[in-house]
Amino acid sequence: MSIFSRRIIWAMVAVAFLGFLDAVFLTIEHYTNNIPPCFALTGCEQVTTSVYATVAGIPVALAGAAYYFLILVVGLLYLDLRNAKLLTAMSYLPIVGLLASIYFVSLQLFVIKALCLYCVVSAMTSTTLFILGLIVLQLRKKEVSHE
Amino acid sequence: MDEQNINKKEQYDQQKGVELTVLRRKKMRRRITFWLVVLVVLIGSVWGLAKVASRMPENSPVGAMDKVSGDDWVKGNPAATNILIEYGDFQCPACRAYFPLVEQLVKEKGDRLQFIYRHFPLPQHKNAKPAAYASEAAGVQGKFWEMYQLIYEGQNNWKDVRDAKDIFVDYAKTLGLNLDDFKKDLGSDVIKSKVESQAKGGTQAGLNSTPTFIFNGKRIQPQNYEEFSNLIP
Known part of the structure; x- marks a missing residue:
């Protein structure tokens, strides 16, 4: 694997870290505010207190934090072990995040009709991860055809 | 191969082996450092976030917001020196919860x-806003707190209704108010501007969420009844 694609994995780790922090923040907010106050001019109140904010009692923010954590750890493991299977995982895992983000953004736009900045940030990080994952996939294909 | 050569080869292999172990150890040390840094960064940032997330704007002074005015609705003992002010929004679920x-x-x-x-x-x-007007309109007839109670208790019944006015008129009926006066006051400019000026005062003081509680001039954010109760020993 070239230095270039290793840099991409580093970038993915950084983006996943950002997404992780974002999701952890939302999760902490979810659990610390017994009574989440209403904030002016942001859609976060509507979004994070809506029925869609939890699935079977688990806040989706927590699921998001777990997802970003997984990508983060897989990326770091690859940087440590240089195992090709981990690289495959880095290309395909972000598809899960992209699909989840599409679902959550459509929920916000069409059902809840409010946007929460932290959720938009998460949608952006997961989209970035997906694109970087595609680039990794392309680079590997090129390398294989060169061999 | 003579003996001397074999000895040389052994020596070479041994040295190579030592070098390899040193290299392996170095590599191992680098890996351990790598994961240690990862661990420290992760734990540190989550801990930092937890601090930021729980940074309640507690005990920050709130300027002129704590001045009691003649327009204010007071419950409890108007002569008491402990003053709790709530900036509330009748439609906010958190205000309902408090x-x-x-x-x-x-x-x-x-x-x-x-x-x-x-x-x-x-x-x-x-x-x-219509809810705020309704409470003030009831206040004109001396029943602000009674209306305040009905509005909060019935929040789920009117918050998603297109025109909540009819429901508030029903509440006025329940309270035995003069309905004609009540309806007239609902649209009165005096009431509208009172609500407007209270909201403006809050915005100027940097308020951005409801409910905001101010106890003796300091912003507080109690999370349960005990924390409220501890304010006044």
């Missing part, structure tokens, strides 16, 4: 406390 806590506080410590309720209707809550 409503019984405040009621209990006034009931238990009302002799040593004056509770003041001010309007801070948030723009995303379409029925918050």
